[in-house]
Amino acid sequence: MISSADVASLVEKRGAVVLDASWYLPVDGRDPAAEFLAARIPGAQFFDIETIADTDHECPHMLPSEALFTAVVRSLGIESDTRVVVYDGKGLFSAARAWWMFRVFGHTKVQILEGGLPGWIAAGYRTESGHAASLPAGDDFVATREREWFADVKVVKAALLDDTSVVLDARSATRFLGQEPEPRPGVRPGHIPGSRNLHYAQLLTDDPSRLKSAAQLEALFESVGAAEGKTVVTTCGSGISACLLALALHELGRSPVAVYDGSWAEWGCRADCPVAGG
Numbered sequence: 001m002i003s004s005a006d007v008a009s010l011v012e013k014r015g016a017v018v019l020d021a022s023w024y025l026p027v028d029g030r031d032p033a034a035e036f037l038a039a040r041i042p043g044a045q046f047f048d049i050e051t052i053a054d055t056d057h058e059c060p061h062m063l064p065s066e067a068l069f070t071a072v073v074r075s076l077g078i079e080s081d082t083r084v085v086v087y088d089g090k091g092l093f094s095a096a097r098a099w100w101m102f103r104v105f106g107h108t109k110v111q112i113l114e115g116g117l118p119g120w121i122a123a124g125y126r127t128e129s130g131h132a133a134s135l136p137a138g139d140d141f142v143a144t145r146e147r148e149w150f151a152d153v154k155v156v157k158a159a160l161l162d163d164t165s166v167v168l169d170a171r172s173a174t175r176f177l178g179q180e181p182e183p184r185p186g187v188r189p190g191h192i193p194g195s196r197n198l199h200y201a202q203l204l205t206d207d208p209s210r211l212k213s214a215a216q217l218e219a220l221f222e223s224v225g226a227a228e229g230k231t232v233v234t235t236c237g238s239g240i241s242a243c244l245l246a247l248a249l250h251e252l253g254r255s256p257v258a259v260y261d262g263s264w265a266e267w268g269c270r271a272d273c274p275v276a277g278g
Contacts, residue, residue, distance in 0.1 A: 001211070001251070002111040004123040007085055011042055016083040017076060017135065019047040020117070021098035023061075023088070023240065026183070035089055039127040041113075041120060045076045045135065047086065047098050049240075059265045060184075060238045061097075063150070069105050069143040077135025080107070080142070087113035087120070091208025096243040100259055104150055105143035112247070118208035149246075151233045151258035153266070153273060159233045160194045166226045167195040170236040170245050171264065178277040183237070187268035192235065193276040196224040200241040203248050217248050228254065235260040235267070 010016040018041050022032035036046045052072050054062040064072070078084060084102060088095040095112045102110040113120065121127065151159075159165035169191055174180045176197040178189035191197070202220055203212060211217065218228070226232050232249055236242035239261045246257035260267075267273045 001114045002085060003114055004120045004125055007041070007113050007120070008125050010083070010085065014043070016085050017078050018044040018113075019076065019084060019086045019098060020044045021047040021049060021086045021088055021095045022090070022117075023049040023094035023097065024090075030089070032089065037131065038129055039117070039121075040129070040132070041087065041117065042126065042128045043133075044087075045132055047076070049094060049097055052101070059262050062239070063101065063104065063145075063261050066105065066143040066145060069101070070141060073105075073107070073141050073143065074138040077138055078107075078141055079138040080140050082109065082138065082141075084110040085113055086110065087116045089117050091116040091118050092204060092210055092244070094240055096247045097240050100149065100243040100246055103256070104146055106146055107141065107143075115208045115210055119210070122208070146256065148256040149258060151235075151260040152262065153260075153270070155258060156192065156233055156235070156260050156267070159231070160192070162231070164229075165231040165233065166224075167192055167233045167235060167260075168224065168226055168242075168245055169195050169197050169264075170200040170234060170241040171197070172199050172201075173197055175237070175264075176277065178275075182264070182268060184265055184268075187265060188275050190268070190275040190277040191264075192267055193274050195235065196226065198224045198226070198245065200236070200244040203244060211248055211251060214252060217252055221249070221252075228252075233258045233260060235263045237263055238265040239263045 234242040234245040
Protein backbone atom coordinates (compact mmCIF):
# COMPACT_ATOMS: atom_id res chain seq x y z
CA MET A 1 0.00 0.00 0.00
CA ILE A 2 1.07 3.61 -0.59
CA SER A 3 -0.30 6.88 0.82
CA SER A 4 -1.88 9.73 -1.13
CA ALA A 5 1.00 12.01 -0.08
CA ASP A 6 3.58 9.62 -1.49
CA VAL A 7 1.61 9.17 -4.72
CA ALA A 8 1.29 12.95 -5.09
CA SER A 9 5.08 13.21 -4.84
CA LEU A 10 5.51 10.48 -7.45
CA VAL A 11 3.02 12.19 -9.78
CA GLU A 12 4.89 15.49 -9.47
CA LYS A 13 8.23 13.81 -10.21
CA ARG A 14 6.75 11.46 -12.84
CA GLY A 15 8.22 8.64 -10.81
CA ALA A 16 5.48 6.09 -11.44
CA VAL A 17 2.72 5.08 -13.83
CA VAL A 18 -0.64 5.47 -12.09
CA LEU A 19 -3.51 3.23 -13.19
CA ASP A 20 -7.22 3.56 -12.51
CA ALA A 21 -8.38 -0.06 -12.24
CA SER A 22 -11.97 0.64 -11.24
CA TRP A 23 -14.48 -2.13 -11.85
CA TYR A 24 -17.94 -2.43 -10.36
CA LEU A 25 -20.57 -5.05 -9.77
CA PRO A 26 -23.74 -4.62 -11.87
CA VAL A 27 -25.69 -3.79 -8.70
CA ASP A 28 -23.46 -0.73 -8.18
CA GLY A 29 -24.80 0.91 -11.34
CA ARG A 30 -21.49 2.67 -12.01
CA ASP A 31 -19.51 3.08 -15.24
CA PRO A 32 -15.75 2.98 -14.54
CA ALA A 33 -14.74 4.32 -17.97
CA ALA A 34 -17.11 7.30 -17.67
CA GLU A 35 -15.91 7.99 -14.14
CA PHE A 36 -12.31 7.92 -15.35
CA LEU A 37 -13.11 10.63 -17.89
CA ALA A 38 -14.91 12.69 -15.24
CA ALA A 39 -12.24 12.61 -12.54
CA ARG A 40 -8.92 10.84 -12.12
CA ILE A 41 -5.50 11.31 -10.58
CA PRO A 42 -3.47 13.56 -12.92
CA GLY A 43 -1.61 11.50 -15.50
CA ALA A 44 -3.44 8.28 -14.68
CA GLN A 45 -4.16 5.69 -17.37
CA PHE A 46 -7.25 3.45 -17.45
CA PHE A 47 -6.67 -0.24 -16.72
CA ASP A 48 -9.76 -2.04 -18.02
CA ILE A 49 -10.16 -5.34 -16.18
CA GLU A 50 -12.92 -6.44 -18.57
CA THR A 51 -10.83 -6.10 -21.74
CA ILE A 52 -7.38 -6.95 -20.36
CA ALA A 53 -8.63 -10.51 -20.19
CA ASP A 54 -9.23 -13.72 -22.10
CA THR A 55 -12.40 -12.47 -23.77
CA ASP A 56 -12.93 -15.81 -25.54
CA HIS A 57 -13.36 -17.67 -22.24
CA GLU A 58 -16.89 -18.44 -21.07
CA CYS A 59 -16.06 -17.06 -17.62
CA PRO A 60 -15.77 -13.30 -17.03
CA HIS A 61 -12.47 -11.35 -16.97
CA MET A 62 -10.19 -14.39 -16.88
CA LEU A 63 -6.46 -13.72 -17.01
CA PRO A 64 -5.20 -12.72 -20.46
CA SER A 65 -2.38 -14.46 -22.27
CA GLU A 66 1.18 -13.44 -21.51
CA ALA A 67 1.37 -11.86 -24.98
CA LEU A 68 -1.74 -9.71 -24.47
CA PHE A 69 -0.67 -8.57 -21.01
CA THR A 70 2.77 -7.70 -22.35
CA ALA A 71 1.29 -5.61 -25.17
CA VAL A 72 -1.20 -3.78 -22.94
CA VAL A 73 1.33 -3.02 -20.21
CA ARG A 74 3.82 -1.67 -22.74
CA SER A 75 1.09 0.50 -24.29
CA LEU A 76 0.47 2.03 -20.85
CA GLY A 77 4.07 3.25 -20.74
CA ILE A 78 5.33 0.61 -18.35
CA GLU A 79 8.83 -0.85 -18.54
CA SER A 80 10.19 -3.80 -16.59
CA ASP A 81 11.54 -1.46 -13.88
CA THR A 82 8.63 1.00 -13.81
CA ARG A 83 6.96 1.69 -10.49
CA VAL A 84 3.21 1.13 -10.83
CA VAL A 85 0.46 2.47 -8.56
CA VAL A 86 -3.11 1.22 -8.96
CA TYR A 87 -6.30 2.59 -7.44
CA ASP A 88 -10.07 2.35 -7.82
CA GLY A 89 -13.17 4.43 -7.23
CA LYS A 90 -14.37 2.57 -4.14
CA GLY A 91 -11.31 2.98 -1.98
CA LEU A 92 -10.15 -0.61 -2.10
CA PHE A 93 -11.86 -3.20 -4.26
CA SER A 94 -10.93 -3.92 -7.87
CA ALA A 95 -7.47 -2.35 -7.52
CA ALA A 96 -6.53 -5.57 -5.74
CA ARG A 97 -7.32 -7.51 -8.91
CA ALA A 98 -5.02 -5.29 -11.00
CA TRP A 99 -2.30 -5.57 -8.33
CA TRP A 100 -2.63 -9.36 -8.43
CA MET A 101 -2.48 -9.43 -12.23
CA PHE A 102 0.85 -7.60 -12.18
CA ARG A 103 2.14 -10.02 -9.53
CA VAL A 104 0.98 -13.04 -11.56
CA PHE A 105 2.81 -11.75 -14.63
CA GLY A 106 6.06 -11.05 -12.81
CA HIS A 107 5.96 -7.29 -12.24
CA THR A 108 6.60 -6.84 -8.52
CA LYS A 109 7.01 -3.05 -8.42
CA VAL A 110 3.28 -2.46 -7.96
CA GLN A 111 1.44 -0.81 -5.08
CA ILE A 112 -2.14 0.13 -4.26
CA LEU A 113 -3.16 3.67 -3.31
CA GLU A 114 -4.53 3.53 0.22
CA GLY A 115 -8.09 4.85 0.19
CA GLY A 116 -8.25 4.92 -3.59
CA LEU A 117 -9.67 7.90 -5.44
CA PRO A 118 -12.10 8.79 -2.60
CA GLY A 119 -9.17 8.99 -0.18
CA TRP A 120 -7.15 11.05 -2.66
CA ILE A 121 -9.97 13.57 -3.05
CA ALA A 122 -10.66 13.67 0.71
CA ALA A 123 -6.99 14.50 1.30
CA GLY A 124 -7.37 17.58 -0.90
CA TYR A 125 -5.40 16.48 -3.95
CA ARG A 126 -6.53 17.61 -7.37
CA THR A 127 -8.00 15.52 -10.17
CA GLU A 128 -8.17 15.98 -13.93
CA SER A 129 -10.86 15.13 -16.46
CA GLY A 130 -11.30 14.51 -20.17
CA HIS A 131 -9.36 12.13 -22.35
CA ALA A 132 -6.05 11.02 -20.87
CA ALA A 133 -2.82 11.78 -22.66
CA SER A 134 -0.99 8.62 -23.68
CA LEU A 135 2.44 7.89 -22.27
CA PRO A 136 5.41 6.84 -24.43
CA ALA A 137 5.15 3.09 -24.93
CA GLY A 138 7.45 0.79 -23.02
CA ASP A 139 9.52 -1.78 -24.90
CA ASP A 140 11.22 -4.17 -22.49
CA PHE A 141 8.50 -5.58 -20.21
CA VAL A 142 7.77 -9.26 -20.90
CA ALA A 143 5.02 -10.99 -18.94
CA THR A 144 5.93 -14.37 -17.46
CA ARG A 145 3.27 -16.12 -15.43
CA GLU A 146 4.30 -16.85 -11.84
CA ARG A 147 2.43 -20.07 -11.15
CA GLU A 148 2.46 -19.78 -7.36
CA TRP A 149 0.09 -16.78 -7.58
CA PHE A 150 -2.44 -18.64 -9.74
CA ALA A 151 -4.92 -21.45 -9.10
CA ASP A 152 -7.16 -23.43 -11.43
CA VAL A 153 -9.61 -26.26 -10.70
CA LYS A 154 -6.79 -28.78 -10.37
CA VAL A 155 -4.94 -26.66 -7.82
CA VAL A 156 -8.11 -26.08 -5.79
CA LYS A 157 -8.99 -29.78 -5.70
CA ALA A 158 -5.44 -30.62 -4.57
CA ALA A 159 -5.63 -27.99 -1.81
CA LEU A 160 -8.85 -29.50 -0.50
CA LEU A 161 -7.03 -32.81 0.04
CA ASP A 162 -4.08 -31.18 1.82
CA ASP A 163 -4.37 -30.68 5.58
CA THR A 164 -1.87 -27.82 5.42
CA SER A 165 -3.99 -25.85 2.93
CA VAL A 166 -7.21 -23.86 3.22
CA VAL A 167 -9.53 -22.68 0.44
CA LEU A 168 -11.11 -19.34 1.40
CA ASP A 169 -14.22 -17.99 -0.33
CA ALA A 170 -14.58 -14.18 -0.28
CA ARG A 171 -18.29 -14.09 -1.17
CA SER A 172 -21.04 -13.13 1.27
CA ALA A 173 -22.29 -15.76 3.72
CA THR A 174 -25.67 -15.98 1.97
CA ARG A 175 -24.06 -16.74 -1.38
CA PHE A 176 -21.60 -19.15 0.22
CA LEU A 177 -24.46 -21.05 1.86
CA GLY A 178 -26.53 -21.04 -1.32
CA GLN A 179 -29.29 -18.99 0.27
CA GLU A 180 -29.52 -16.57 -2.64
CA PRO A 181 -29.40 -17.21 -6.39
CA GLU A 182 -26.18 -16.62 -8.26
CA PRO A 183 -26.14 -13.50 -10.46
CA ARG A 184 -24.86 -15.40 -13.50
CA PRO A 185 -27.19 -17.71 -15.47
CA GLY A 186 -26.43 -21.42 -15.25
CA VAL A 187 -24.28 -21.13 -12.12
CA ARG A 188 -25.42 -23.30 -9.21
CA PRO A 189 -25.75 -21.76 -5.73
CA GLY A 190 -23.55 -22.98 -2.90
CA HIS A 191 -19.83 -23.38 -2.30
CA ILE A 192 -16.83 -25.62 -2.84
CA PRO A 193 -17.10 -28.54 -0.38
CA GLY A 194 -14.46 -28.14 2.31
CA SER A 195 -13.88 -24.44 1.67
CA ARG A 196 -14.22 -21.77 4.36
CA ASN A 197 -15.99 -18.42 4.13
CA LEU A 198 -14.44 -15.02 4.84
CA HIS A 199 -16.41 -12.22 3.23
CA TYR A 200 -14.01 -9.67 1.77
CA ALA A 201 -15.92 -6.79 3.40
CA GLN A 202 -14.81 -8.03 6.81
CA LEU A 203 -11.23 -7.08 5.89
CA LEU A 204 -12.08 -3.45 5.19
CA THR A 205 -12.84 -0.23 7.00
CA ASP A 206 -15.54 2.11 5.71
CA ASP A 207 -15.59 5.41 3.80
CA PRO A 208 -13.33 4.96 1.94
CA SER A 209 -12.50 1.30 2.28
CA ARG A 210 -9.02 0.42 3.50
CA LEU A 211 -7.48 -2.73 4.91
CA LYS A 212 -7.93 -3.16 8.65
CA SER A 213 -4.93 -3.38 10.98
CA ALA A 214 -2.56 -6.33 10.85
CA ALA A 215 -3.83 -7.59 14.21
CA GLN A 216 -7.44 -7.46 13.02
CA LEU A 217 -6.58 -9.24 9.78
CA GLU A 218 -4.65 -11.98 11.59
CA ALA A 219 -7.61 -12.55 13.90
CA LEU A 220 -10.01 -12.81 10.97
CA PHE A 221 -7.88 -15.38 9.16
CA GLU A 222 -7.38 -17.38 12.36
CA SER A 223 -11.15 -17.41 12.93
CA VAL A 224 -11.69 -19.35 9.70
CA GLY A 225 -8.83 -21.80 10.14
CA ALA A 226 -6.33 -19.93 8.00
CA ALA A 227 -3.79 -19.04 10.67
CA GLU A 228 -0.14 -18.45 9.88
CA GLY A 229 1.46 -21.65 8.62
CA LYS A 230 -1.48 -22.59 6.42
CA THR A 231 -1.23 -22.36 2.63
CA VAL A 232 -4.24 -20.40 1.39
CA VAL A 233 -6.01 -20.53 -1.97
CA THR A 234 -8.60 -17.78 -2.42
CA THR A 235 -11.80 -17.79 -4.46
CA CYS A 236 -14.93 -15.65 -4.86
CA GLY A 237 -17.61 -15.06 -7.50
CA SER A 238 -15.44 -14.25 -10.50
CA GLY A 239 -11.89 -13.65 -9.29
CA ILE A 240 -12.14 -10.02 -8.14
CA SER A 241 -12.74 -10.00 -4.38
CA ALA A 242 -10.58 -13.12 -3.94
CA CYS A 243 -7.67 -10.81 -4.74
CA LEU A 244 -8.51 -8.75 -1.64
CA LEU A 245 -7.91 -11.83 0.51
CA ALA A 246 -4.62 -12.41 -1.30
CA LEU A 247 -3.65 -8.76 -0.78
CA ALA A 248 -4.42 -8.92 2.95
CA LEU A 249 -2.33 -12.07 3.33
CA HIS A 250 0.49 -10.45 1.37
CA GLU A 251 0.40 -7.46 3.72
CA LEU A 252 0.79 -9.94 6.59
CA GLY A 253 3.90 -11.37 4.94
CA ARG A 254 2.14 -14.51 3.75
CA SER A 255 2.72 -14.46 0.02
CA PRO A 256 2.55 -15.65 -2.66
CA VAL A 257 -1.14 -16.49 -2.41
CA ALA A 258 -2.82 -18.41 -5.22
CA VAL A 259 -6.09 -16.90 -6.47
CA TYR A 260 -8.57 -19.22 -8.20
CA ASP A 261 -9.07 -17.22 -11.38
CA GLY A 262 -12.30 -18.88 -12.55
CA SER A 263 -13.75 -18.89 -9.03
CA TRP A 264 -17.44 -19.70 -8.56
CA ALA A 265 -18.33 -18.55 -12.08
CA GLU A 266 -16.36 -21.58 -13.28
CA TRP A 267 -16.75 -24.08 -10.43
CA GLY A 268 -20.49 -23.52 -10.12
CA CYS A 269 -21.23 -24.53 -13.71
CA ARG A 270 -18.84 -27.48 -14.12
CA ALA A 271 -20.33 -30.97 -13.84
CA ASP A 272 -17.03 -32.35 -12.49
CA CYS A 273 -17.01 -29.89 -9.58
CA PRO A 274 -19.19 -30.82 -6.57
CA VAL A 275 -21.26 -28.22 -4.73
CA ALA A 276 -22.20 -27.96 -1.06
CA GLY A 277 -24.86 -25.83 0.59
CA GLY A 278 -26.98 -25.21 -2.47
